[in-house]
Amino acid sequence: MFAPVNKVVDGQSFSSNVKAVIKQEENLSFKDNTLLKWLVGIKECDTKKFNEAFETILHHTFEGDQLRVQERRKSSINILDYLGYVDFNYSDDKIFTLPPKLFR
Numbered sequence: 001m002f003a004p005v006n007k008v009v010d011g012q013s014f015s016s017n018v019k020a021v022i023k024q025e026e027n028l029s030f031k032d033n034t035l036l037k038w039l040v041g042i043k044e045c046d047t048k049k050f051n052e053a054f055e056t057i058l059h060h061t062f063e064g065d066q067l068r069v070q071e072r073r074k075s076s077i078n079i080l081d082y083l084g085y086v087d088f089n090y091s092d093d094k095i096f097t098l099p100p101k102l103f104r
Contacts, residue, residue, distance in 0.1 A: 034061065035076065039086060040097050047093040050077060 034057050039045070045053075054073045077095065081088040087096045 036080065036085060039080070039095065044094065044096050047095065058070055083093075091093075 020085060031073060035054060038057070039050075042049075043064055045062055051073055057067065058072070066098045077086070084098060084101065088094075088100055089096070
C-alpha cells in the first residue's frame, strides 16, 4: 500500500492553502527550455559542447550584459543534474540525458 501524498516521512501530514505562481519578467521573451531540449536531442555531450550551446542560447535569448557566464553555466548543469534531467559525470566531463520518470 502506498501512503497518501500529503504524508511526510515522520508521519506528520501537511496541507497547503498557498498557491505559487511563477511569472515571467516582462522584458524576457522565452517560451521553453531550449537548453534542455538540445540536451535531450543529442543525448550525450562533453562540457565543451555544453558550454558552447549554453553561451549560444544565452546570447540569443537574453539581451544586454552577460554577467557571470561561467557561474551561470556551472549552476545550470548542476541544477539539471540535481533535478534528474541529466547525469553529469564529473570525472569524465560527460553529460548524459536521463529518461523521464513517473512517480506514483
